[in-house]
Amino acid sequence: MQTSTLTESFVAHFGEMGSRWGINRSVGQVYALLFVTQRPLHADEIGDTLGMSRSNVSMSLKELQAWQIVKMERVQGDRHEYFTTLGSVWDIFRAVAAERRRREIEPTLSMLRQALLMSSESETDKYAQQRMQEMYDLAEMANNWFDELQRMSPDSMRRLMSLGSKIAKLLDLKDRFFSSGTPNKDAQTALIKELESLEDPGKNTDN
Amino acid sequence: MQTSTLTESFVAHFGEMGSRWGINRSVGQVYALLFVTQRPLHADEIGDTLGMSRSNVSMSLKELQAWQIVKMERVQGDRHEYFTTLGSVWDIFRAVAAERRRREIEPTLSMLRQALLMSSESETDKYAQQRMQEMYDLAEMANNWFDELQRMSPDSMRRLMSLGSKIAKLLDLKDRFFSSGTPNKDAQTALIKELESLEDPGKNTDN
DNA sequence: CTGAACTTTCAGTAATTTCTGAAAGTTTAA
DNA sequence: TTAAACTTTCAGAAATTACTGAAAGTTCAG
Numbered sequence: 001m002q003t004s005t006l007t008e009s010f011v012a013h014f015g016e017m018g019s020r021w022g023i024n025r026s027v028g029q030v031y032a033l034l035f036v037t038q039r040p041l042h043a044d045e046i047g048d049t050l051g052m053s054r055s056n057v058s059m060s061l062k063e064l065q066a067w068q069i070v071k072m073e074r075v076q077g078d079r080h081e082y083f084t085t086l087g088s089v090w091d092i093f094r095a096v097a098a099e100r101r102r103r104e105i106e107p108t109l110s111m112l113r114q115a116l117l118m119s120s121e122s123e124t125d126k127y128a129q130q131r132m133q134e135m136y137d138l139a140e141m142a143n144n145w146f147d148e149l150q151r152m153s154p155d156s157m158r159r160l161m162s163l164g165s166k167i168a169k170l171l172d173l174k175d176r177f178f179s180s181g182t183p184n185k186d187a188q189t190a191l192i193k194e195l196e197s198l199e200d201p202g203k204n205t206d207n
Numbered sequence: 208m209q210t211s212t213l214t215e216s217f218v219a220h221f222g223e224m225g226s227r228w229g230i231n232r233s234v235g236q237v238y239a240l241l242f243v244t245q246r247p248l249h250a251d252e253i254g255d256t257l258g259m260s261r262s263n264v265s266m267s268l269k270e271l272q273a274w275q276i277v278k279m280e281r282v283q284g285d286r287h288e289y290f291t292t293l294g295s296v297w298d299i300f301r302a303v304a305a306e307r308r309r310r311e312i313e314p315t316l317s318m319l320r321q322a323l324l325m326s327s328e329s330e331t332d333k334y335a336q337q338r339m340q341e342m343y344d345l346a347e348m349a350n351n352w353f354d355e356l357q358r359m360s361p362d363s364m365r366r367l368m369s370l371g372s373k374i375a376k377l378l379d380l381k382d383r384f385f386s387s388g389t390p391n392k393d394a395q396t397a398l399i400k401e402l403e404s405l406e407d408p409g410k411n412t413d414n
Numbered sequence: 415c416t417g418a419a420c421t422t423t424c425a426g427t428a429a430t431t432t433c434t435g436a437a438a439g440t441t442t443a444a
Numbered sequence: 445t446t447a448a449a450c451t452t453t454c455a456g457a458a459a460t461t462a463c464t465g466a467a468a469g470t471t472c473a474g
Contacts, residue, residue, distance in 0.1 A: 004332050006325050010339060013318045019460095020310050022229060024432065035342075036335035043451075053434045058452060079442065079449055089345045103227050111220045118213050125211050128243035132217065135242070138296040141368045159378055161348045167374070171366055174402050188399075195381050195398070226430095231462065250421075260464045265422060286420055286472070 001049040007036050011050070022103070023063075026052055030060040031070065031085065040073060040082035069095045090154035101146040105139055112136040170194055208256040214243050218257070229310075230270075233259055237267040238277065238292070247280060247289035276302045297361035308353040312346055319343040377401055 003011070011032040018028030029050050034041060041049075047057040061083055064070035071086045085092070112132055120126045149157065173191050210218070218239040225235030236257050241248060248256075254264040268290055271277035278293045293299070319339055327333045356364065380398050 004329065004335070006322060006327065006332050007335050009318070010322055010335070013315065017311070017315055020229060022227060026433075036338050038331070038334045055435070055452075055454090056433055059433090062452085077443080081451075089341045093345060093349075104224070107227075108220070108224060111216070115213060115217055120213065122211065124245070125213050127245045128211070128214050128217070131243050134296045138300060141365075142300075145368055156378065158348075160374055161352055163374075167367055167370075171363065178403060191402070192395075196385060233462075262422075262424090262465075263463055266463090269422085284473080286418090288421075 001041070001045050003033075003049055007033070010036055022100075024060075026050075026056050027060045027063050030057060031064055034064075034070060034083055034085045040084045042080035042082050044080070046083075067095055067099050088154060090157055094150060094152075094154075094157070097146055097149055101143060105143050105146065109136070109139050109143060112139065166194075166197075208248070208252050210240075210256055214240070217243055229307075231267075233257075233263050234267045234270050237264060238271055241271075241277060241290055241292045247291045249287035249289050251287070253290075274302055274306050295361060297364055301357060301359075301361075301364070304353055304356055308350060312350050312353065316343070316346050316350060319346065373401075373404075 011029050014032035015025040015029040018025045021028070023031075029052075030046055033046060033049060043054065043057045043061065046061075047054050050057075061070065061072075064083075065072065069086050069092050070083055073082050073084065075082060086095075112135060115132050116129060116136060118129075120129050152160070173194050177188065177191050218236050221235040221239035222232040223235075225232045228235070230238075236259075237253055240253060240256060250261065250264045250268065253268075254261050257264075268277065268279075271290075272279065276293050276299050277290055280289050280291065282289060293302075319342060322339050323336060323343060325336075327336050359367070380401050384395065384398050
């Protein structure tokens with residue numbers, strides 16, 4: 001397959017970044033190529049275009065399918081298996097988040113759970129367990145948060161993302177609203193106003 | 208330095224996980240040891256305890272200091288440099304998030320910016336650029352979001368994390384409240400009620 | 415200032431991860 | 445049912461990354 005300079009630099013970058021993202025170069029390149037190519041490609045085309053061995057392409061596609069960000073389709077009267085990227089960038093974001101949770105958080109959670117069950121005699125061990133408990137709380141929270149992310153619709157996700165610092169502001173206002181015994185009219189007005197401006201519609205003109 | 212089985216298994220796990228977290232084994236182990244040890248340690252103690260070379264310890268500490276999750280302190284009349292982990296797990300979370308943004312998002316953003324400036328002649332290139340634009344929007348949003356995280360106090364962060372799915376619920380209610388021309392009393396009551404229960408105080412008994 | 419006591423650097427080596435090509439396995443049009 | 449046309453597996457080669465030890469650099473008590 002012919003590729004333009006544009007596509008080539010995108011693919012190359014994804015390959016290099018792969019290592020930082022915890023995926024390997026080949027997998028990154030295959031994904032990048034599929035991502036910017038409109039029609040489905042079969043393994044030979046991919047290997048040919050990227051200059052990598054057939055078996056490496058096969059392995060990479062398998063990995064990407066496991067991540068559920070690439071899907072296979074068959075064409076009647078053609079023995080090739082064709083591949084495309086799956087869904088919108090939001091679906092991809094979600095899939096990647098899920099995989100990272102599985103690989104990066106869950107194993108640590110179960111290790112910490114086990115460590116916290118051990119009995120600690122010495123002062124040293126008591127301190128160590130206390131620190132592990134802190135880390136456990138953090139990890140568990142991150143885990144739950146990923147879990148929520150999983151369940152959200154792409155739309156909710158986009159909106160949540162775009163909220164940013166406004167959430168903190170809202171929490172602040174909420175505190176002031178409810179802390180002062182009887183909620184007063186002014187606090188309520190401020191709160192409602194803040195809610196109204198939550199997503200700052202002035203910004204959303206082209207997405 | 209003597210270490211218990213508890214500490215040893217924690218350190219070992221961090222070493223193994225390191226690779227998945229994009230940090231190397233040695234760095235992970237050094238961090239883990241400092242994390243669960245109450246008093247500051249110097250490089251020799253660390254190398255001795257973990258059975259790694261002096262130079263490897265030095266490199267690892269340098270890396271951890273660059274991440275700003277370990278700090279050095281000096282003791283009067285002692286030429287050793289002593290090291291401890293920095294702050295609470297929330298500070299660590301923030302530092303790690305900052306580093307990941309720098310390494311994992313920013314380079315991609317600048318590559319995409321450049322790619323999007325290239326002129327696209329063919330249909331193929333036009334499609335590729337359209338896809339890159341989608342990815343750019345996502346990456347930029349993630350970037351901004353990390354940025355906000357950076358600015359938040361540990362307390363706000365903890366609260367935001369514990370909100371989880373309630374945010375989505377709140378956005379829903381907000382829509383219903385403002386969409387219906389004149390906000391009605393019922394919608395307002397529901398909204399206020401949801402706000403009130405945002406952090407489910409029943410759960411927050413011991414943190 | 416000095417030099418003992420530390421830390422850092424870096425070139426070479428070891429360990430790990432990635433990639434390939436040959437062989438085995440699978441699928442499907444005829 | 446067959447065999448052509450594909451995909452997958454896996455052992456070993458290549459590439460990358462991590463680690464060490466010796467040497468150079470730095471710091472600070474005396």
